[in-house]
Amino acid sequence: MVIISTSVWLPCLNSFIHSLIRRLKEYYRRQKEYYFIYKHRLLFAVVLAFSRALTNYAIINVLAWYFTDHGEDLVVSSIMSNIHGSLSSVLVVLMANAADSYVGRFYTILFSNTAYIGGLMLLLMFNPYDVKWLVVILLVLLALGTSGDKLLQEVLTDLVNDLDKSEAQTKERSIARAEIWPRIAKVVAAICAMLFVSQIGWGIQILICIVFMTICLIIFCTGHNSYHQGQLTERPVGVFFRVLHMGIKELLIKRKSWDYAGKITTIQWVMSLLRMFPMWEVFLVVYLISATGSTFFFEQYNNLNTNNQIAVQIYGLIKDVSSFAIPFLYPWICGLRKNNEKVKVGVGMLCGIVSCVFAWQLEVQRLKRVNNLDDKNANTSLSFLWLVPQFCVIGGMEGLTGEGLLNFYKSQMKEETLHSYGEEYIEFVTGFGTFLNIILILIFKSRLGWFGNTVNESRLDKYYLHLVFVGLVNFIIYCLFARFYYKDADRHQDLMNDDLINQRLDELLPCDNREQDNQPLANDEQVQENQL
The missing domain is CATH 1.20.1250.20 (MFS general substrate transporter like domains)
Structure with a gap:
């Protein structure tokens, strides 16, 4: 019986292995044709x-x-x-x-x-x-x-x-x-x-x-x-700064000389960007944690046991690998069939909180061992590997929140000009989050004395614990925004582009301009193209 059963399953196993290898080769060939040029x-x-x-x-x-x-x-x-x-x-x-x-x-x-x-x-x-x-x-x-x-x-x-001149070429x-x-x-x-x-x-x-x-x-x-960019086109940086520094009423009321089509286009841009502001405000805390990871996380490398063979630069590589790998594995890890960007951003925020918890616990243990040393510059028994988890998790935070916010931004922006400018706007908000870290450092140094001349004279453990509580509050606020303010993004965007803009125009524009609503759509598109 054993011989008979072996003669049955062994060819099947052999056939399965050959089939698997053939499919893997075919998958590799398709991926190579798609990605590589x-x-x-x-x-x-x-x-x-x-x-x-x-x-x-x-x-x-x-x-x-x-x-x-x-x-x-x-x-x-x-x-x-x-x-x-x-x-x-x-x-x-x-x-x-x-x-x-x-x-x-x-x-x-x-x-x-x-x-x-x-x-x-x-x-x-x-x-x-x-x-x-x-x-x-x-x-x-x-x-x-x-x-x-x-x-x-x-x-x-x-x-x-x-x-790439092939017929299969797409954006x-x-x-x-x-x-x-x-x-x-x-x-x-x-x-x-x-x-x-x-x-x-x-x-x-x-x-x-x-x-x-x-x-x-x-x-x-x-x-x-060898490089040809094509015709230069103006992109809506000015709109972003106008929305940032002035209210929408001032923007709409004081610009009496705009033509009707120009008003429609600008109001669409303004309303679309204003809708993203609550999300960007919540993300200031995310970028605050990211800025902390780029500074204080590396300072914890002090007094760790590295055997003089591991350079501090390795943690930047670990963070970058994690920021790529975790978003790639996210659908399989979470088992989500539908790609919900709001959930992805929420998971990324939780990763940021977890990274601060890891950093807090490591700093508590590191300071405890440093205080027992006669030579404060000597290495402790703590291994450099204890820094790896917090860099892995903060890399996952940056990858998930960055990708999730960019995709969410694109889902909110129906205008192609704004749609292609998402990464730059997000980077601009990142700058404010990083600047917020500077303000907190100066406040905690002057008011609470948490920061000394060296990392061993500072209380980074208290700062990390503070970030944990701030991150938790920010996560709750984000959940409320995601649940109620952005509960139906596509429907809200359509209503904003149609009913809300028309209502605002009825309130602000003279009656004689309203008659232009009946002009053919081609005329409006031609005026917009001439402006661009």
């Missing part, structure tokens, strides 16, 4: 992406740790790192507007990389950083450099669109093919930063980054004739 014209942008990723992993991700390692106290190092992050996020909007409206993406990236190299040179040449105006210039130059990453992604998308496929190359560049740059660059002194690290960025920028310039 290679032409020599892509290389001039890919090498630049590699140099920027190398600098990001080696220097920028650990900027707070770098300043602390060069004699600055904990508060000053964190504030300088947060100033850079806030400026970088705000400048993303301005750089994108300049690239799309005035000088083009190629020259904007050229300017961004030149500023990047200039900032690194100041970082290398002037140490200690006791000249405050020089530090400000340094941070602004570095922020101008890091704010150009999104533009390089759009350059690769334009190149892929030019190279989503071009974006996917363009995104694969920066990811490959980031993986290679991360490996180089971990294995080679981070094992040497700070000065040599910065010098290597300067040399690589200069060489790659020269290669990028050689591709000028």
Whole structure:
């Protein structure tokens, strides 16, 4: 019986294995055809992406740790790192507007990389950083450099669109093919930063980054004739700032000289952006936690047992891998068939709270062991691996909330001009969240004395516990917004575009302008195209 049963199931198992291998090969072939495209014209942008990723992993991700390692106290190092992050996020909007409206993406990236190299040179040449105006210039130059990453992604998308002439070409496929190359560049740059660059002194690290960025920028310039952006179009940055600084009544009442079609378009933009403001306000706490992870999380590396073999840069890699992997695995982990972006954002917020809990508990244990040391600079018995969970979870927070908010924003914006500008607007809000971290640090230092000159003289455990409670309150507020204010996004958006705008126009416009409602739709579209 055993021989007979073996003769039955063994061929079946063999057939199953061959079938599985064949299906995996077919799946790999389809994925390769969908995601992968290679032409020599892509290389001039890919090498630049590699140099920027190398600098990001080696220097920028650990900027707070770098300043602390060069004699600055904990508060000053964190504030300088947060100033850079806030400026970088705000400048993303301005750089994108300049690239799309005035000088083009190629020259904007050229300017961004030149500023990047200039900032690194100041970082290398002037140490200690006791000249405050020089530090400000340094941070602004570095922020101008890091704010150009999104533009390089759009350059690769334009190149892929030019190279892919197949009938199966779609916008989503071009974006996917363009995104694969920066990811490959980031993986290679991360490996180089971990294995080679981070094992040497700070000065040599910065010098290597300067040399690589200069060489790659020269290669990028050689591709000028290979890149064609197309006609420049004005994007609605001005609308965002008007909505941010003025009320909608002032915007509508004082602009009496607009034509009717122009009023419709502007009111649609304003109402769409205003609807996103409650969500962006809730996200300020998310970006506050993210800014804390970029500064104080790295400071906890002090006194951990690393065996002198693990560089602090590894945690930036762990966070980036987590921010990509967790959103990718999220549908399978949660078992959700319907992709509900509001649930995804909520899960991301919970990840941020959990990361603060991990950081709080680690800091309690770390301070307890440091206080028992005679030499406060010596390593404790705590392993560097205890930092890994909080970086993994905060990476998941950034990935889930970033992807969820972007998709939710696109679902709210029916206007194509606003629809394509979501990442830049989100980055702008990120800058305010990072700036909020600076304000809290200064308040807690002056009022409560939680921050000293070093991490061992500070009470980061209390600060993390404070963030846990703030995150919980913010999560409850988000749930209320998601449940009641955004309960039916699509229906509310349609009503806003039709009934609400028409009602507002009836209240604000003269009677003689209302007769233009009966004009053909083609006339309105032609006027809007002429304005754009």
